[in-house]
Amino acid sequence: MNRFRALTLVVVFGFIPAIAHPGWSQTSRTEHAPADNSAGAHSYAKNCAICHGDQREGILPGFPPLLDVNRKFTHEQIESLIRTGKGRMPNFAKLPQEEVAELMRFLSTSDIAVGGANGAGNISDAGRPLFQRNCAFCHGRDAAGGETGPDLTRSKLLISDTNGSKFSEVVRNGRPEKKMPAFNFSNEEVHSLLLFVRNQGKSSRPGGRRGVDVSDLQTGNVEAGKRYFSGPGGCVKCHSATGDLAGVANRFQGLQLEQQMLYPNNAKSTVAVTLPDGRSLAGELAYRDEFTIGLRGADGVYHSWPVSRIRYTVDSPVDGHVELFGKYSDDDIHNLMAYMQTLH
Amino acid sequence: MKAWKYSLVFASIALLRASSDPAMAQNLEPAALAHPSSDSWPTYHGDYSGKRHSKLNQITPGNVGSLTLAWAFQTNQNAPIKSTPLLVDGILYFTVPDNIWAVDARSGHALWHYNKPTDEGLHIGHRGVAMYKGWLYYLTPDSHLISLNAKDGTIRWDVVVADVKKGYWTTMAPLVVRNHVIIGVSGDFDNLAGYLRSIDPETGGTQWQWDSTPPAGTPNSTTGGMTWMTGTYDPELNLLYWGTGNPTPVLNGKPRPGDNLYTCAIVALNPDTGKLTWAFSASPHDTHDWDAVETPILVDGDFHGKPHKMVMQASRNGYFFVLDRTNGKSLLTSTFGPVNWSLGVDKEGRPIPNPAKEPAPDGRLIAPDEGGMTNYRAPSFDPTTGLFIVDAHPSYSIYFAKAADGIYGWAGADYGLWGKGVIEAIDYQTGKLRWTHEVGDGGSGAGVLTTASGLTFTGDAHGSVLALATKDGRTLWHSGMGSPMVSSPIAYELDGRQFVMTSSGGVLFAWTLPQTERNAVAKH
Numbered sequence: 001m002n003r004f005r006a007l008t009l010v011v012v013f014g015f016i017p018a019i020a021h022p023g024w025s026q027t028s029r030t031e032h033a034p035a036d037n038s039a040g041a042h043s044y045a046k047n048c049a050i051c052h053g054d055q056r057e058g059i060l061p062g063f064p065p066l067l068d069v070n071r072k073f074t075h076e077q078i079e080s081l082i083r084t085g086k087g088r089m090p091n092f093a094k095l096p097q098e099e100v101a102e103l104m105r106f107l108s109t110s111d112i113a114v115g116g117a118n119g120a121g122n123i124s125d126a127g128r129p130l131f132q133r134n135c136a137f138c139h140g141r142d143a144a145g146g147e148t149g150p151d152l153t154r155s156k157l158l159i160s161d162t163n164g165s166k167f168s169e170v171v172r173n174g175r176p177e178k179k180m181p182a183f184n185f186s187n188e189e190v191h192s193l194l195l196f197v198r199n200q201g202k203s204s205r206p207g208g209r210r211g212v213d214v215s216d217l218q219t220g221n222v223e224a225g226k227r228y229f230s231g232p233g234g235c236v237k238c239h240s241a242t243g244d245l246a247g248v249a250n251r252f253q254g255l256q257l258e259q260q261m262l263y264p265n266n267a268k269s270t271v272a273v274t275l276p277d278g279r280s281l282a283g284e285l286a287y288r289d290e291f292t293i294g295l296r297g298a299d300g301v302y303h304s305w306p307v308s309r310i311r312y313t314v315d316s317p318v319d320g321h322v323e324l325f326g327k328y329s330d331d332d333i334h335n336l337m338a339y340m341q342t343l344h
Numbered sequence: 345m346k347a348w349k350y351s352l353v354f355a356s357i358a359l360l361r362a363s364s365d366p367a368m369a370q371n372l373e374p375a376a377l378a379h380p381s382s383d384s385w386p387t388y389h390g391d392y393s394g395k396r397h398s399k400l401n402q403i404t405p406g407n408v409g410s411l412t413l414a415w416a417f418q419t420n421q422n423a424p425i426k427s428t429p430l431l432v433d434g435i436l437y438f439t440v441p442d443n444i445w446a447v448d449a450r451s452g453h454a455l456w457h458y459n460k461p462t463d464e465g466l467h468i469g470h471r472g473v474a475m476y477k478g479w480l481y482y483l484t485p486d487s488h489l490i491s492l493n494a495k496d497g498t499i500r501w502d503v504v505v506a507d508v509k510k511g512y513w514t515t516m517a518p519l520v521v522r523n524h525v526i527i528g529v530s531g532d533f534d535n536l537a538g539y540l541r542s543i544d545p546e547t548g549g550t551q552w553q554w555d556s557t558p559p560a561g562t563p564n565s566t567t568g569g570m571t572w573m574t575g576t577y578d579p580e581l582n583l584l585y586w587g588t589g590n591p592t593p594v595l596n597g598k599p600r601p602g603d604n605l606y607t608c609a610i611v612a613l614n615p616d617t618g619k620l621t622w623a624f625s626a627s628p629h630d631t632h633d634w635d636a637v638e639t640p641i642l643v644d645g646d647f648h649g650k651p652h653k654m655v656m657q658a659s660r661n662g663y664f665f666v667l668d669r670t671n672g673k674s675l676l677t678s679t680f681g682p683v684n685w686s687l688g689v690d691k692e693g694r695p696i697p698n699p700a701k702e703p704a705p706d707g708r709l710i711a712p713d714e715g716g717m718t719n720y721r722a723p724s725f726d727p728t729t730g731l732f733i734v735d736a737h738p739s740y741s742i743y744f745a746k747a748a749d750g751i752y753g754w755a756g757a758d759y760g761l762w763g764k765g766v767i768e769a770i771d772y773q774t775g776k777l778r779w780t781h782e783v784g785d786g787g788s789g790a791g792v793l794t795t796a797s798g799l800t801f802t803g804d805a806h807g808s809v810l811a812l813a814t815k816d817g818r819t820l821w822h823s824g825m826g827s828p829m830v831s832s833p834i835a836y837e838l839d840g841r842q843f844v845m846t847s848s849g850g851v852l853f854a855w856t857l858p859q860t861e862r863n864a865v866a867k868h
Contacts, residue, residue: 129463137468219706263761289806325740
């Protein structure tokens with residue numbers, strides 16, 4: 001999007017009769033049709049978009065955004081600006097009065113209000129190509145999940161994230177532990193993505209990737225699950241239904257509970273390190289590769305050593321879950337899931 | 345005075361001669377692709393065989409410990425480099441979606457940069473360009489094939505090779521065979537037929553098209569079979585070897601009974617006509633998104649005491665295949681990690697899918713996960729040891745599908761549970777693992793390069809590039825690059841120096857021996 005803006009800017013600044021320049025045909029490939037089909041939107045696309053952007057986002061620093069322009073200027077001021085122009089902005093004195101009225105109506109729409117009311121707005125449409133380019137492969141074109149990435153329309157984080165701050169944080173920082181990259185988007189771009197995702201639940205494509213409902217995960221037998229828990233599964237070696245797992249069905253439901261049951265994704269390992277001088281340290285395993293061990297002590301301080309200079313032992317109770325993968329039948333999993341769902 | 349004049353004339357002639365000498369131009373005759381010189385890496389896999397084995401031996405197990413950085417090139421892009429650079433006449437050509445760079449391989453400075461944003465098509469990755477004479481061939485995310493002048497990156501022609509509106513996109517590096525530019529397509533989010541197409545390198549016209557599957561809408565038939573990775577070529581048999589992708593709908597196999605030919609298959613095609621010579625189903629009736637597009641490596645050698653022309657693939661579904669590449673008959677089928685979705689192997693060497701392991705409403709535990717036991721990252725074959733070395737991904741996941749998920753596109757859902765990365769050395773005669781080298785939780789996206797001196801270059805899950813001893817997998821050298829490698833290394837020699845090239849994030853790294861170290865080697 002930024003590159004597109006920059007390209008447009010070069011074309012506009014470099015060649016005033018931009019429309020006549022062949023370079024324009026290149027950018028036109030990335031242009032959008034007006035988001036709504038009103039006469040005002042068409043007038044905007046024809047007269048204003050070249051400087052103020054397809055989505056009224058502006059082309060900074062030369063041309064201001066027109067989103068929320070009705071908060072900055074009165075109706076009369078806007079009309080006067082259109083009719084007489086100002087500074088670099090040409091006048092549109094010859095526009096028919098009806099067209100100016102339609103254009104004014106279009107400029108007074110708030111994108112957020114349009115997105116919320118109709119399920120499809122201009123900013124949300126700006127988010128579409130951004131989402132398709134950067135997010136769709138993993139999260140699906142309709143944000144309902146794709147290759148490896150989860151269904152965003154059912155994301156608990158998104159549902160509870162009323163002002164978009166958590167969404168923004170995830171987009172900007174990524175989730176390296178889950179292989180999600182970080183994206184260097186502007187505030188407007190993040191906002192457009194959020195609106196795009198929020199609008200997807202309302203217009204789902206048939207047959208796309210869908211999530212899993214709690215009702216899908218009720219095929220197991222509680223008693224058999226309980227037997228597996230204390231018998232062949234060996235779960236009681238580490239867990240207790242009345243101890244660490246008491247109330248687990250309140251903390252997690254459905255697919256999330258099943259995923260936590262099969263492989264808890266925030267399980268901690270500990271490491272005990274013996275230094276060359278004989279001193280010992282123990283703490284949470286904070287980093288491990290072939291060459292370096294990192295430890296976080298009870299005081300929160302991080303230490304690391306080249307593995308060649310120390311002796312160390314790692315305790316990873318979660319490895320027990322990995323060992324079970326090769327032993328489970330699908331029935332074992334469904335039964336165990338039925339039992340877990342009783343632990344309120 | 346006269347002498348000065350003569351010398352000027354002579355110099356002018358010499359200059360004229362130099363500029364018209366084909367050896368001085370950026371030029372790649374297609375015949376050279378069959379026997380690439382050591383100062384080049386002229387195709388995606390380096391040569392037609394797909395072995396990714398370099399004959400260079402300046403960097404050895406004895407001196408690799410002192411390997412150092414010659415230069416790094418920063419693309420300043422968010423998109424990680426997934427492409428394999430081409431090296432022709434001292435210039436590297438590589439890509440990320442919407443971008444191509446030409447970089448001087450001696451100094452690491454950019455000569456030109458093509459940068460044309462596209463809004464449509466998935467921008468998930470880009471594998472690189474192909475070259476024919478002085479022209480480059482680049483596929484855009486929105487499914488155009490563009491021919492560019494290698495001298496300056498200017499566009500010669502631009503043809504549409506697939507319909508992005510229907511759901512196709514393109515990421516692969518084309519393969520040049522004589523006067524054919526072979527291109528493949530991506531697009532398994534929709535029920536679409538995959539195909540391979542041969543394009544005229546001069547005009548952009550279509551020479552032939554081979555369809556993996558019947559047109560969408562054919563009753564009881566599959567769609568899919570995308571051709572999104574670069575294949576290999578045997579000049580003697582005049583056959584292309586190509587892997588095809590998964591069938592669609594992806595997770596719901598009910599509307600597409602049978603083996604779903606030619607999805608998840610290794611196919612052998614005539615490059616002049618596109619006619620199928622044979623096909624081998626790596627995953628008959630796949631319901632787990634396991635494309636069989638991983639490199640079909642061509643090896644000539646002994647198999648159980650007899651000479652054979654073989655093709656080998658470590659496939660995304662967890663199986664390792666050795667086939668006779670003259671006829672597609674199986675020589676060996678084995679697994680290279682946990683696999684729980686099959687009922688064994690049939691007499692043709694094909695895995696038999698277990699119907700009980702198809703995605704179901706209440707979920708099925710499946711090994712490997714959707715990303716697979718391996719993926720687009722390239723493996724390598726080391727002829728000296730007979731080892732097929734692959735970056736493997738032992739993993740488990742749960743797969744769901746129910747009637748409400750429909751019969752279009754993905755048609756289900758799956759969730760990875762756990763996985764790790766392991767560099768594995770497979771003995772192709774037995775399918776057994778001779779050594780393994782763990783590279784971290786989650787897994788590594790790094791491809792593999794072997795060299796004649798007995799080195800294996802790859803990367804770990806944390807961001808280190810590794811040099812391992814090919815014979816036993818021991819680490820001999822490593823260096824942190826800042827983020828994990830998601831491309832496959834290459835090697836080349838320039839001005840008497842061997843380079844190994846890796847990437848990490850948006851940065852390209854050229855590794856070489858220190859000058860003094862090289863001198864020491866030369867004296868021995």
